[in-house]
Every structure is written in structure tokens, then in C-alpha cells.
Amino acid sequence: MMGRLLSRIPALLRAALVVVGIYLAATAIFSGLLGQPIPASLMTMYMFFVIVGVFMAFTFTEEGARAMAAPIRALVENPALRPVRNIVFLLVPLAAGAFTYTKMLPSLEAPVELRTIHPAPPSTFKAYGKRYDLLTLENPFRKYEKEDPERFRALVAEGGKIYIRNCQFCHGDKLNGRGPFAPALNPVPLNFQDVGTIAQLQESYLFWRIATGGPGLPEEAAPWISSMPVWQNFLKEDEIWKVILFLYDYTGHRPRAWEK
């Protein structure tokens, strides 16, 4: 019944309905149900390839391609459709013009930027008056995880205390980047719970980022607007390593490593 009803709808209209249906469903699910809207830049890419997919599905046979093109052919070739054609030929350039106008219109909105989330680390860096080699640098307390679990737990707890005293204001008490200061910051503080942040990085990388903060970021992709403090000025070397233990322990992520 439904199939017969659908087959009566012209192919072009059916294709358009599929595209609109997908768009509306995605918007309803992500914006309405989940409360996390799909950003416009991503939605544009998604919808472009949805349209490509629908076009492919409707035109891979000769009959399908003919059925898709039929209304367009009729519009251009059928003399009886002249008034409709004139309206369409007027509306299409007008719509294109309106779209271009709204896109080019200056606004008070800050321009979007392609932010580099993981700046490439240098091979060596200076902190606490000495030079560290990032290729060989390891967390000196990590070994206790196996060798002395009790001591390891104590170190993690110490790291937690240091975190709460110093870091949670921005990165949040749940390590999700939503601390009380976070709404005032742009870029917002990193969410350590996310699978794409500390779970992707080695502990040495975290040590470099924490110790040298925003001013220690490399020239690549400058200018940086990070408000991350230079923690070597406020914390001891050991304290940073303990905080790193806590970050991984609390989130359940494992630091990136090449070997077990």
C-alpha cells in the first residue's frame, strides 16, 4: 500500500523528500532529543553527501535517471508550463542572490577559526632550568602502578588534591572542561573525559603542556590564545607528574604508549 503510494510520487519529488526527511530527522535527534546540535559547517558537508548518495540511488538505472530528469525536462521543454518556467527561472537566481547576500553580510559574530587542538610538541623543551627530551621522558611514578600499588594509589590521591586546588576551576571537578571559570574562556578548557584528548597522548606530552602552559605553545598555528598558566612557576615537577597520574586514573583512560 505504502509502496504503491510512494511509486505515484514523481522520482524527483521523492528524492527531495528523502533529503529533507534526513535533514529534519538529524536535526530533531541531535538538537531536540540529545541536546547537542550538529554544527552548520558539519551539517553542510553531511547534507552534500546525502544528496550525492540519493542522486546515485535514483539514477544508476536508465529508467531511474529518466524519471529524475523528467520534471526538469518538462519544465524546460513543455510549452504548457511556460508560466511555471518563468517563475522558476526568476526564483532560482533570486534565491542564489539572497543566499550569497546573507552569507557575505558583515556580522558581529567572530569569524570561525580552525583551531589546532594538539599542537605538535618539540623534540626537547626547557622547564625547571633543565632540558627535557620528549622522546624519552617518562612519568617517574608510573612504575609504581605494578611495583607498589598502595604507593601508586597514594600518589594518585595526592595528584587529585593538587588538581582540585589548582586545575578544577577551569577543567572542572569532573575533568570535563566545565569548571566555574570555563564559560569565560575561549578556547574553552580541554575536556579530559573525551576519548580524543589525553587518551590519544603520551604522559610526556601532558607534562610539556602543563609545565610550559599557553606561552610554551609552538610557533606552529600561532597566534595562540590559550589562557593555560605556566605551571612550572606554581607547581613542583613531581606535583605535575602526580596530577597526570590522577588525570588518567579518574577518567579511566590509559596514556598513549607504543609498547605494553
Added chain:
Amino acid sequence: MNGPRRSRTARGGLRAGLLLLSALMALLLALPALSGALGLANPALAGEASSAASEVVGNASAATATPAPGAPKTTLADYPRIRGVNSRVLVWLVAQLHLWFAAFVLAVPIFVFIIEAIGMKTRDKRYDEMAYEFIKVSITAYSLTAILGGLLLFSLLVFYPQLTAYLTRVFKESMFYYALLFFIESAALYLYYYGWHWLQGPFAKWVHLTIGLVLNAAGTTLMFLANAWVTFMMSPAGVDSAGAYLGDPWAAIHNYLWNPINLHRFIANIAYGGSIVGAYAAFRFLTATRAEDKAHYDWMGYTANFIAIAALLPLPFAGYYLAAEIYAYSQQMGITLMGGIFAWLFIIQAVLIGTLFLSANYYLWCGMGRSEGAARYNRFIKYIVIVLVGAFLVWFTPHTLVLTNEELKALGGPYHTYLGPLGIMPAKNTAVNIMILFTALSFLIYRRANRVPTVSWAARGNAIQVALYGAGILNIFFLGIYHGYFTNTVYKVASSIPQVMTTLIVIAASLVIDAFIYRRAREIAPLRWGRIPDRAQYALFLLAIAFTWLMGLMGYIRSGIRQHWHVVGIMRDNSADAITPTLGFAANVVSAGTILFMALVIFVFWLSELGARKVQPAGYWQE
């Protein structure tokens, strides 16, 4: 009278050809010995040289010993400028154009060799004719490759003399053999092409095929040598920390990233060659007026697309291996590559790779119209489209989003809670494996279009194939989700291997089962070559353009991750261009290169059919 003389001439020619071939083979076989004599491949000698060099470096103060010179420390004055010429962009474009043509002319002989062998095995002359037409296209491109190679060398000598001198110092042996191999490759190619119709017959055909083998061996070795120079600039070896050459050529060649690049380029070249020849077939199909020509070029386009897809399927794995090795070699390069500034270009890369899969599949589905028997399978295509597009959307979803301030506030951070996890590699690996599996499924359906099985166990065989696909997909999802998100990074990276193996096993097993099910199958409607819509030919063009653009983009990234180094950590780039250009600028240069290359390719296509055109200039010549 004429017959025996021609036969004697042919025999004489054959002897001459064999002599030349023997000489070439002897030269090729003698290479290791020659290189051994020069200390290139002899570990003992190389070791001696190495220790001697170290000793020289170690005793730099000794009056008798001259220290091995390190890498040059350049200043701005060491980079000559010519008014109105941007040296970096010029070298960039010329190198890229050379590489595009080189990839094409190295790849075509590989599958020409295989198609010729299939023709010999099946004794189907159509294969032989098609192989000849493939090589005909590449021969015009060959001279363009050489011209661009020369232009690249001169550009490097003029604009980057210190770097060129340093690389020459390190790679003098391999550069010498490169030139020698180029001579062998050229000789083999001309003999292979011009001797095609001459070397026909039971024995002569084997001789011809052997020349093809020599051609491919020389071409592939050439590429491996050039790869060594490029990868040395990324992961230098065989030199000390100051860049002084330690005297072991093999150590410099066999640097950390050499084999990953070799593998990646070898497979990619075949896919690329297939796509360019496919574009040629599409061009000829669209311009053909006779039905038999349309049928011929349709078949040629199908074969080329098959080659491109067959090589495209393992390509993401080779790419992943290369990226993982870059990361393993240097965390800095690895993060710059995929997490840092070049990450945004990887989004474009993902879009282009998805485009390759979509256009290759679309071509196959359109091709099902060649047989009326395919109508049975049309209803399945929309489900394949849904899966392919769904996987494609996951494949290009970025981890860090481009957000307006309003969106940033609405999301509460730069990451999307539900789409963010799709931005990291486990999701990408899962998506690409699914895309590959369903592309193989499109091919399986295409194969069945015009036939019905006659074996009694066909239904059971079919069920096994469905079960294989089902189990494979489940396993890929399990590996991607469990190991990708619930274990640590070691397993996350390692799980990509069983995912790949699952995909390959499912495809191989399904193909084997299919081959048995459809043995002695009944043809229900013939395949009518030439009965394919024009829009399918545009899908072939899209395949070639997307490949070209992709190679340009990824080539730039591979080179760009060196940042301000000519040779990473050894020789700093102190030219005025020692900056990473903006992404927009880089994309524009790559796009301009793509347009230039496609224009040259159209010129090559036009040239290849020019030979067949004849005009009768009435009244011009004395009668």
C-alpha cells in the same frame, strides 16, 4: 619470394632483440655485483667505510685526516632568486607534476604486463589489444615524465644548490645507478612498445613478456631509489648528528620511512594508473561514434576501473601503516600530520577518498545496465548506498569542529558528545573497512548480473557468503568499538590489524565461494558492452581527478610535516620560504597543479589518437 625474406628478416630482428634483451638482463643481473664492487651492497665494505668515516669524524683534529663534512648550514644568501619566480612554488609544482606522471608511467606497465599474461594464458586477442592500447597511452606520458624530471633537477640545482649538493654527497651511488636504470627502463619500454606486434608467436610472445618484466623491475627499482632520497629528508639515516655521511649507502637508503613509503606508493601508483587509463577510456568512449568502438572503450573503462578498485581496497591500510610509522618515528611529525596544523587537510583527504569509493561504486552499478539480468539486483543497491554514505559520513567527521561562538556555547566545548568519538581513528578504521566490504559486495553483485548458478548447493553457498559478511561486519564493529574506546592506545592501534584481516578474509573467501557457485553458470542475458550511460563515464573522470588531487594534497602534507627542515633535525631550511603556508594557499597550489596535470593528460590523450588520423592533402604532393 617475399615471404621467406620477411621471415629471415623477422628471425634476424628477433635475434637482435634477444641479444639486446640478454644484454639488458646481464646488466641488471650484474648490478648487485657492480654495486658490491663499489661498496654499495657489501655490508663488510660498507661497515668499513662507516667505521672509517666515524674514525675520521672522531679524529677531526688529526692533521692527516679530513673530517667528513656535515650538512651545510645555510643562510638566506644560499638560496638564489630569480625575479618574478617563486622558487618554492615552482619546485613544488614541478616535483608534483613529475610525480603524477611518474606514478602513471610506472603503474601502467605493471598491469599491462598482467593483462598481456592473461591474454597469453586465455589466447584471447582482445586482452593483447587492450594491453597495447594501455601502453600506447603511457608512452607519450613517458617523455613528459622525463622532461619534468629534468626540469625538477635543474630547478633544484638553481634554487636549492646547497641541499642538492648535500643529497648528492649522501646518495652519489644511488643517483648514479638511478641514471643507469633510467637508461635500462627506457630501452625496455621502447622495445616493449615498438616490438609489440613484431614479437608475436609462441616463443616471441614469451620474449616480449620478459621485456615487460625487465621494464617493471627497472621502473620499480627506480621508484624505490627516489623514495629513499625523499624519506631520508624525513627520517635521515646513515649520517651522524651533524649530517656527516658515514659512508654506508644502504643505511641512508634503508631509512626508517623508506619501506612504508615504498609499499604505499607501489599500491597507490597502480590504483592511480588504473584511474587515469579509465579516464582515457571514458574520453574515447564519449568521442566514439561507432558501436564497436564504444563497446571496446566500455570494456577498457571497466577493466581500468577494476584495476583502480582492486588497488584502492588495500590502500587505506598501507596509508595507515605509513602514518603509524611516521608517528612511531617522531611524535612531533605524527601530531603535526594528523592532530596539528595538517589535520584539516586530512578532512579534505577523507572527503576525496570517500568520493573515490562512491564514484567507483556508481560506475559498477551503472555498468549493471549492460545486462537485462541485473534488474534482479537493483533493489539491493539502495541499501548499499545507505551503508556507503553512512560510513563515508563517519569517515570524514572531524574530531575538533569548526564552530561559531553560538554553537560552541550550545555544545559546551569544542567537542560534540555524540559525534566527537567518530572523529578518532577507531571509528575511521571501522568506517573504511565497511566501505571496502560493501564495494566488494557491489562487485560481487555485478559479477552475478547476467548469470544464474547451476550447482545444486548454490543456496547454501549464498547463505555461507551472507553469514561470512555478517560475522565479518560484527567483528569489525566489535574490534572498532571495544578496542577503540574501552582499552588503551596500544590495543587501539593494534586492533586495526585484525580489522583489516577480517575484511580481506571475508572478501577473499566470498570471491572464492562465488567463483565455485558460478562455475558453469547459465547466462540469462548477455553483457552488452557499450550499453552504459555517459554519466558513468563522468564517474571515471571524477575518479581520476579525485586521485590526482588527493595525491597532490597528501604529497604536500608528507613533505610539509618537515616544517622548517630540509632534512629533519640535520639541515635547516633558511630560505625565505621556510614557513608553513596557510592551508588555503597550499590547497590552491595543489588545485592549480591538478588543473595543469589534467590539461597535460588531455593533451596526451589527444596525441595518442593523433597517429591514427590521416588527411589526403589534395594537390599538395606531385602526382
